[in-house]
Amino acid sequence: MTKPIFVFSDQLLSYKFSNHHPFNPLRFQMAYELLKETGILSDDQIVKPRKATDEEILLVHNKDYLNAIKKAGLGQLPESLRSSFGLDTDDTPIFKDMHEASSWLVGATLTATEQVFEGKTKKALSLGGGLHHGFRGRASGFCIYNDSSIAIEYMKQKYNARVLYIDTDAHHGDGVQWAFYDDPDVCTFSIHETGRYLFPGTGNVSEKGAGKGYGYSFNLPVDAFTEDDSWIPILEEAIDEIVKFFKPDIIISQNGVDAHYWDPLTHLSLTMKSYRKIPELVNRAADRYTEGRWIAVGGGGYDIWRVVPRAWSMIWAEMNGIELQGTLPEAWLTKWQEKAPVDLPSSWDDGADLYPSIPRKQEICDKNHVMLQRTLQHIRNEKKSV
Amino acid sequence: MKVEAMMKTEVISIRKNVSIEEAKKLMESHRIRHLPIVDEQKNLVGIVSDRDLVLDRIPNQKSPSDIEVQSVMVKEVITCHPYDFVEELLSIFYEERIGCIPVVKDNEIVGMITERDMLYTLIQLTGAHQPSSQFEVKVENVSGRLADVTAVIRNHNVNINSVLVYPGETDVTKVLVLRVQTMNPIPIINHLKSEGYNVLWPDTSGEFV
Numbered sequence A: 001m002t003k004p005i006f007v008f009s010d011q012l013l014s015y016k017f018s019n020h021h022p023f024n025p026l027r028f029q030m031a032y033e034l035l036k037e038t039g040i041l042s043d044d045q046i047v048k049p050r051k052a053t054d055e056e057i058l059l060v061h062n063k064d065y066l067n068a069i070k071k072a073g074l075g076q077l078p079e080s081l082r083s084s085f086g087l088d089t090d091d092t093p094i095f096k097d098m099h100e101a102s103s104w105l106v107g108a109t110l111t112a113t114e115q116v117f118e119g120k121t122k123k124a125l126s127l128g129g130g131l132h133h134g135f136r137g138r139a140s141g142f143c144i145y146n147d148s149s150i151a152i153e154y155m156k157q158k159y160n161a162r163v164l165y166i167d168t169d170a171h172h173g174d175g176v177q178w179a180f181y182d183d184p185d186v187c188t189f190s191i192h193e194t195g196r197y198l199f200p201g202t203g204n205v206s207e208k209g210a211g212k213g214y215g216y217s218f219n220l221p222v223d224a225f226t227e228d229d230s231w232i233p234i235l236e237e238a239i240d241e242i243v244k245f246f247k248p249d250i251i252i253s254q255n256g257v258d259a260h261y262w263d264p265l266t267h268l269s270l271t272m273k274s275y276r277k278i279p280e281l282v283n284r285a286a287d288r289y290t291e292g293r294w295i296a297v298g299g300g301g302y303d304i305w306r307v308v309p310r311a312w313s314m315i316w317a318e319m320n321g322i323e324l325q326g327t328l329p330e331a332w333l334t335k336w337q338e339k340a341p342v343d344l345p346s347s348w349d350d351g352a353d354l355y356p357s358i359p360r361k362q363e364i365c366d367k368n369h370v371m372l373q374r375t376l377q378h379i380r381n382e383k384k385s386v
Numbered sequence B: 001m002k003v004e005a006m007m008k009t010e011v012i013s014i015r016k017n018v019s020i021e022e023a024k025k026l027m028e029s030h031r032i033r034h035l036p037i038v039d040e041q042k043n044l045v046g047i048v049s050d051r052d053l054v055l056d057r058i059p060n061q062k063s064p065s066d067i068e069v070q071s072v073m074v075k076e077v078i079t080c081h082p083y084d085f086v087e088e089l090l091s092i093f094y095e096e097r098i099g100c101i102p103v104v105k106d107n108e109i110v111g112m113i114t115e116r117d118m119l120y121t122l123i124q125l126t127g128a129h130q131p132s133s134q135f136e137v138k139v140e141n142v143s144g145r146l147a148d149v150t151a152v153i154r155n156h157n158v159n160i161n162s163v164l165v166y167p168g169e170t171d172v173t174k175v176l177v178l179r180v181q182t183m184n185p186i187p188i189i190n191h192l193k194s195e196g197y198n199v200l201w202p203d204t205s206g207e208f209v
């Protein structure tokens, strides 16, 4: 039995727009230290990432964009060109050496990919990745290079793999979906808060793929204020049926944790109960259908103090077959409570009184269930007709 | 926007003596639901939709390969011009309950516009095809309110993808629907609220305020 691997190095903490930007790499360090303090991350499981090459970035992005990011990071991109690449906005401002920082994140997810395909491990975690809004020629939604799209294209070309991408971030995984929209060898599935109000606005249930790729994009938009009790059963049904239908060689899961009730940018009402369950469902699907092969990446998560470290630790625990119960390590709490502007929760699970009850609960639940039926309709119909 | 900018210019058309069977095959292979019928000079003489070709609407026992489309085609066709405004077409689609309008210039058919094309144009008008967040601001129905709201957004260096103005429940109010190109509209929303605006955006209490 091989042991799961964890991709980490300090270079991955250099992807930072500014001190007040919501996307803060400190959360990755906090998660890393939490795992260390808990004693479930041993040094022999940590693999240092390599940096992605230009050639690898060009698997998905175009050359003009790559050059623009390089120049921007050196302070040499003229102002008039910035907006056409999505740069110089509040979401994706220019920062020093942004090309290098972004290449490290891509390299981390590629390192995870190589570890799995070269047989060194079955399961790999690259929490620096998961930048699912990155487009071919445009930065968007805090994302520069799309590490998951690049890794998927890399797996396809180098290892001839059929890839299932599962995205449980609160936002639609638009960058990855559009990159493979007409590709029948890559299946994308995104569950997210409806785009009625929330960024990026896409991820409608009717987006099912195009051309030869029709039927290989799945979207499950859920209502604002969706809770664990609705999210978990529909996600379970969706993953089970999609993995059975697609029969992938590997699963890559994006683990944005911004659907938590405490997340400031979204309107969903999940708790740690869901963040325990999501990796469990993905791991089970991998064990049944891909001989255990599973790459997990990070993603969104903007309550960096109370949510991200605990939720991301759950992925690593699941990969290693460990159950985290009770309270968080005292040393970790002491260190980070000093820096945190909010009271840190002291246990792995959230209390039942995290938030007041949601008045439209039943209605939301029913609507989500109807949506699930529409998401899976075309594969359910196919099954009947066989 | 002009019709010219959104019409399909590759028009599949037929002659009036083509059989219904052939017309049907053509529709299926091109995945279209309407076929304009033209004469030698490419002048439009009629149109058939897939519904016109349904067998039980066709007289007596003839087989579909023996009936020519001219016996079932609609002869008085509603058409438009490439320089017409898309907004005008919308009301024609709505009032006439039709699915397709041929675009005619100098008597010659130069394009087609379907209901589906119109819907796509509407999607573009709402800005929902580009990554963006949406919120709504309920304002008094007096002049200058839209400028006030967009001035606040300008302060945040955020691009506006679209603005729609809906009539309110009464004449006293209007609702501005804005799609902004940012994943984090919360600073803008807080700013608008601090200036006394009524912003509609999902609230953590589980209701929309």
Ligand SMILES: [Zn+2]
Binding pocket: A169, A170, A171, A256, A258, A299, A300, A301
């Ligand atoms: Zn997100």
